Amino acid sequence: MLDIxxxxxxxxxxxxxxxxxxxxxxxxxxxxxxxxxxxxxxWTPAPELYGRVRDxxxxxxxxxxxxxxxxxxxxxxxxxxxxxDWAGGTAAGNADGAEEDFAFLxxxxxxxxxxxxxxxxxxxxxxxxxGVFLDRIRYPSFAAGADAGFGCxxxxxxxxxxRAGADTTALMRGQGRIFDDPAxxxxxxxxxxxxxxxxxxxxxxxxxxxxxxxxDVFAPFLSRFxxxxxxxxxxxxxxxxxxxxxxxxxxxxxxxxxxxxxLRTGISPPFAPDLDFCAGDLAELVKSADCPVYxxxxxxxxxxxxxxTPGYIHESLGAYAAAGARGFVLSWxxxxxxxxxxxxxxxxxxxxxxx
Ligand SMILES: [Zn+2]
Numbered sequence: 001m002l003d004i005x006x007x008x009x010x011x012x013x014x015x016x017x018x019x020x021x022x023x024x025x026x027x028x029x030x031x032x033x034x035x036x037x038x039x040x041x042x043w044t045p046a047p048e049l050y051g052r053v054r055d056x057x058x059x060x061x062x063x064x065x066x067x068x069x070x071x072x073x074x075x076x077x078x079x080x081x082x083x084x085d086w087a088g089g090t091a092a093g094n095a096d097g098a099e100e101d102f103a104f105l106x107x108x109x110x111x112x113x114x115x116x117x118x119x120x121x122x123x124x125x126x127x128x129x130x131g132v133f134l135d136r137i138r139y140p141s142f143a144a145g146a147d148a149g150f151g152c153x154x155x156x157x158x159x160x161x162x163r164a165g166a167d168t169t170a171l172m173r174g175q176g177r178i179f180d181d182p183a184x185x186x187x188x189x190x191x192x193x194x195x196x197x198x199x200x201x202x203x204x205x206x207x208x209x210x211x212x213x214x215x216d217v218f219a220p221f222l223s224r225f226x227x228x229x230x231x232x233x234x235x236x237x238x239x240x241x242x243x244x245x246x247x248x249x250x251x252x253x254x255x256x257x258x259x260x261x262x263l264r265t266g267i268s269p270p271f272a273p274d275l276d277f278c279a280g281d282l283a284e285l286v287k288s289a290d291c292p293v294y295x296x297x298x299x300x301x302x303x304x305x306x307x308x309t310p311g312y313i314h315e316s317l318g319a320y321a322a323a324g325a326r327g328f329v330l331s332w333x334x335x336x337x338x339x340x341x342x343x344x345x346x347x348x349x350x351x352x353x354x355x
Pocket of ligand 1: 083084106107108109152153154155156157158
């Protein structure tokens with residue numbers, strides 16, 4: 001039995017929250033068609049909205065998770081330490097308008113972990129969530145620019161590279177030659193250790209208070225470039241959701257990140273991340289993960305950004321289930337999922353369940 005989660009973007013920290021009536025209407029339609037066990041919603045600080053959605057979901061026996069961004073967005077709520085580039089400047093990343101903020105904070109900086117926890121404590125701790133779904137648990141990607149993708153060189157990160165024996169001077173000199181210098185392998189490994197450590201600290205605090213944990217991660221083949229060791233992270237979580245977004249041209253979207261990686265590093269790998277490649281990539285992760293892997297498949301349509309179709313949803317669910325995914329997270333905003341995509345997902349899932 002596949003485990004199905006539905007994700008809802010109800011607004012960012014600085015945008016107006018979605019209307020409860022609209023959220024309820026959409027969730028009613030989706031849950032009537034699809035036997036989902038969990039809804040993830042975030043991250044607008046709107047306690048009344050969450051309270052009403054919580055009551056609605058409880059009546060239906062559906063779990064409710066908060067969607068909480070960690071190493072970006074938090075800077076809009078609390079003083080935080082940004083990622084530093086190799087020349088000592090701020091590698092700001094792209095703050096793309098009012099809705100979402102992709103300016104990245106250093107994952108190695110305890111102040112940033114404390115800030116994320118404070119945001120949770122002050123806005124979300126008493127709403128009655130079953131769990132917390134942590135997003136942006138990474139360093140910035142090359143989509144945020146070369147300097148951001150090759151960060152972070154803040155004093156703490158530099159100290160971590162030195163402690164682990166990486167040649168920091170070679171790293172800073174070798175910017176742009178990521179694959180022909182062994183120093184870069186150490187660099188990526190240490191970045192991943194920093195993320196795992198900080199996320200571990202956050203998960204420990206949340207688990208002590210009884211919250212379950214889900215983690216939003218990049219597609220496995222892209223994850224190493226942003227400091228995500230997904231098998232290590234999977235030991236901290238109840239599930240991980242690799243974002244297998246092949247129709248998204250925005251951060252975390254596979255074609256978007258792939259183009260940025262090639263452009264900023266100058267590499268030209270001898271393969272394309274098509275469906276077969278992505279299914280194989282996911283199958284490898286399923287073998288090495290310590291918790292269930294739920295494939296993130298986008299079904300919302302956003303002009304110029306996301307354009308999944310019913311055919312895309314069918315082929316994605318089919319290939320990732322065959323690759324061993326234990327479930328799906330229908331991402332990332334049910335409110336923008338067109339009816340034909342909801343119907344396509346429902347049809348595939350119900351057929352699979354023999355209904
Ligand atoms: Zn740093």
